[in-house]
Amino acid sequence: MEPILIISNLMLVGLTGAYAWFTHKNVKQHQQQSEYYRGVIERQLRLTALPHLYWDLRPATGSDGLTIEAFNISNAPAYDVHVSMIGAYTEEGLGIATFMRTHVQPRHRKYPLQPDKVGYYGVRNAVRLSLLPTQQKIVLSLPFPLQPVDVYTLVQYRDLSGANYYQVCCFSAVDESGTYRANILEPAEIQTMARLHLFDLEDFALPEEPSEAASDLPYYLADFIDLWNHSISSRLILDAPVPSETEVPVKATYDF
Numbered sequence: 001m002e003p004i005l006i007i008s009n010l011m012l013v014g015l016t017g018a019y020a021w022f023t024h025k026n027v028k029q030h031q032q033q034s035e036y037y038r039g040v041i042e043r044q045l046r047l048t049a050l051p052h053l054y055w056d057l058r059p060a061t062g063s064d065g066l067t068i069e070a071f072n073i074s075n076a077p078a079y080d081v082h083v084s085m086i087g088a089y090t091e092e093g094l095g096i097a098t099f100m101r102t103h104v105q106p107r108h109r110k111y112p113l114q115p116d117k118v119g120y121y122g123v124r125n126a127v128r129l130s131l132l133p134t135q136q137k138i139v140l141s142l143p144f145p146l147q148p149v150d151v152y153t154l155v156q157y158r159d160l161s162g163a164n165y166y167q168v169c170c171f172s173a174v175d176e177s178g179t180y181r182a183n184i185l186e187p188a189e190i191q192t193m194a195r196l197h198l199f200d201l202e203d204f205a206l207p208e209e210p211s212e213a214a215s216d217l218p219y220y221l222a223d224f225i226d227l228w229n230h231s232i233s234s235r236l237i238l239d240a241p242v243p244s245e246t247e248v249p250v251k252a253t254y255d256f
Contacts, residue, residue, distance in 0.1 A: 169184060170184035
């Protein structure tokens with residue numbers, strides 16, 4: 001009789017332990033799932049409260065130029081929008097000496113324009129907009145003297161809290177008709193960073209703080225800044241295209 005009681009007690013202890021283990025496991029799993037779904041919901045709520053811009057490169061209506069159309073596709077306004085643009089050319093396709101002689105104002109033809117390490121140089125321009133309301137767009141004429149090989153854009157904008165978001169995009173001409181397609185969009189998800197103050201009449205130098213050294217920048221930002229410093233301001237271009245009157249926010253009409 002006593003061995004049976006001992007075995008029964010051991011079985012009861014085992015069953016109790018197993019029940020306690022399974023219960024603890026289920027509770028822990030439920031907590032993990034709750035934390036995961038709570039994190040997902042919080043992230044979605046943050047994203048819905050953030051401005052989000054989309055932009056595309058299009059032929060200018062009634063001319064051979066190009067325009068960038070920037071849309072605020074979110075339900076939150078974007079503040080302090082800063083668009084930095086570079087029309088890139090190659091030394092192989094158009095030598096800098098020929099470019100300076102043909103397209104730059106005479107008094108600026110001694111500007112020390114040099115190609116970067118892969119033979120690219122460019123014409124740069126920067127546009128700042130105080131506010132881009134929700135569901136509206138701005139159309140920016142690109143002040144390039146001739147059709148670039150590539151067009152690079154760095155778009156920065158702030159939310160209501162002052163956080164600065166950014167994305168870099170590269171548009172490349174993919175056929176002889178001059179049709180451009182975006183082949184780089186980085187980062188894939190909107191991210192924050194300290195505002196980069198790029199002015200089209202100045203080269204850009206990073207602050208000396210180690211945390212903002214060039215080696216710490218993503219490659220696409222480092223490449224953009226390098227090409228910016230191997231470009232000339234559109235203000236120095238001969239007969240630079242006049243900015244379009246459409247460079248004001250208008251109600252967005254989406255066709256993408």
